[in-house]
Amino acid sequence: MMEKYDIVVIGGGPSGVSLSKLLGNKFKMAVIRPENYSMIYCALPYAIEGLIENEKTFKSDSLVTDAGAKLIHDKVIKVNIGDKSLDLEKGSSIAYDKLIIATGTVPFIPPIPGHNLNGVTGFKTEDDLLWMENKIKDINDAVVVGAGAIGVELAQALAFKGINVHLVDVADS
Numbered sequence: 001m002m003e004k005y006d007i008v009v010i011g012g013g014p015s016g017v018s019l020s021k022l023l024g025n026k027f028k029m030a031v032i033r034p035e036n037y038s039m040i041y042c043a044l045p046y047a048i049e050g051l052i053e054n055e056k057t058f059k060s061d062s063l064v065t066d067a068g069a070k071l072i073h074d075k076v077i078k079v080n081i082g083d084k085s086l087d088l089e090k091g092s093s094i095a096y097d098k099l100i101i102a103t104g105t106v107p108f109i110p111p112i113p114g115h116n117l118n119g120v121t122g123f124k125t126e127d128d129l130l131w132m133e134n135k136i137k138d139i140n141d142a143v144v145v146g147a148g149a150i151g152v153e154l155a156q157a158l159a160f161k162g163i164n165v166h167l168v169d170v171a172d173s
Contacts, residue, residue: 002085004095005030009069010076010086012038015102017063024068030094031064032086034075037126038063042150044129048136049157054129110145123154136161143168 005028009016012033020031037058046052064071072094078087085095107122109115119135122128136142140163144155147169155167 002093002095004028005070005097007098007100008032008086008094008096009100009102011102011104012064012071013102013104014038015104017059019100019102020064020067020069024064026068029069030072030096031069032072032074032076032088034073034089035125036073039125039129041124042153044123045150045153045157047129048132048154049160054126054133057129058126108146123150136163140164142166145169147171 007019007023007027007029009019009029009031012031012035016031016033017038020029023029038061040057040059043052043057047054047057061071072088074092075089076086077089079099080087083095084097084099085093086099087093107124109120109122114120119139121131123132136158142155142158142163143166144151144158145168147167151167151169155165159165
């Protein structure tokens with residue numbers, strides 16, 4: 001028999017963590033995420049620069065579990081709306097009364113010439129962090145697209161590592 005939850009959240013990022021803190025002790029709740037860790041996105045550039053250890057970019061799973069929600073490390077492969085259940089990649093299924101999809105976003109890579117070349121990546125996950133740490137050992141130049149807080153901090157971190165950085169943004173100023 002599959003386990004049933006009052007609320008299931010697909011996504012363990014900021015929204016999944018916040019929802020568990022808000023609702024985890026009031027309802028039988030589960031948060032599902034495939035990643036090993038939920039990331040503190042704004043801390044990623046500091047890890048690149050070497051100011052903090054990679055582990056400091058990980059949110060503690062206890063933010064979810066201490067709030068009373070169950071954290072499930074798996075990937076939802078099918079939502080069965082009719083019987084209010086989810087099929088998970090590792091083979092199990094769970095049922096829900098209410099489903100919240102909070103899978104977040106992915107970094108936008110503009111469809112410009114060269115966007116599909118080796119070395120072009122987003123910067124949001126643990127895998128992205130590890131890839132970039134490995135890649136920056138062998139490069140002299142980098143382009144950071146996006147002059148928001150994380151883009152600017154990443155450009156600064158790369159420059160600190162001795163890389164010639166070009167920061168590009170769509171805004172005029």
